[in-house]
């Protein structure tokens with residue numbers, strides 16, 4: 001199969017994205033426009049150079065620090081209600097154009113409050129942006145996953161959860177908060193610190209996912225499974241080194257959100273050919289293909305599918321199964337309606 005054949009086959013699949021961060025998915029051209037609007041355009045900087053601050057470049061970027069650096073520039077603009085709403089809308093537009101028919105967008109409201117918005121207003125703006133797009137597209141579903149920063153600690157995570165209760169999906173006619181996640185540095189802030197927060201999120205009826213085993217070893221995934229009871233694990237790459245853990249993930253039906261490009265860029269794995277995706281699938285672990293951060297990673301979800309197909313020599317049937325499985329773990333109340341996408345539609 002040629003790369004063109006792979007690409008055109010993948011455009012026929014209905015895609016579901018369960019792991020995409022708001023901050024890593026913003027259009028560079030929107031940020032460029034805003035840099036002029038908010039008087040922060042760097043004199044003499046052209047658009048191509050500006051993009052270098054936002055998108056991964058295989059030639060220039062090498063480390064986790066290079067990856068994390070890409071999140072600095074956007075944050076000065078995503079502090080205002082209208083900007084957040086616009087960005088959420090555009091993320092939905094771009095996802096849809098790439099073939100995504102179910103989108104869970106995750107956002108940490110606390111880092112968007114520098115101009116005085118409340119946590120709830122940040123989520124409300126995100127919700128309105130997604131809703132605006134969803135209203136015009138019957139074959140598109142979306143929801144929000146709230147992220148608490150690990151570095152803010154377990155108590156802040158609980159406060160955040162209580163504050164955002166009113167933005168839950170069930171209290172709104174369409175889009176709302178459907179899930180809870182923790183993200184940020186793993187080593188100093190282990191899952192155990194968030195046991196009460198996850199218990200509260202469960203009580204609130206939210207779906208539970210947790211970034212784990214990305215920069216830390218499999219013991220952190222065990223800890224997350226034993227203490228937080230998530231239905232999904234974000235990345236979970238280090239599980240590839242622990243056959244017992246792989247069995248546990250399969251037995252519990254826990255879904256691993258797999259983000260190939262992100263994993264190689266952040267150094268979670270040393271070589272894409274060593275990614276545990278095939279091990280997961282062979283052992284019966286459910287997975288969900290995802291981008292993590294399309295802008296930062298310079299990728300799209302369809303490109304991640306192409307990458308998997310090419311790397312592991314997957315057949316069209318394998319890819320169809322992967323696409324079906326990817327939406328099954330959604331936290332959206334209505335579930336993954338999938339399959340609504342017509343052949344060749346983009």
Ligand SMILES: [Zn+2]
Nearest residue numbers: 021211234292
């Ligand atoms: Zn992530």
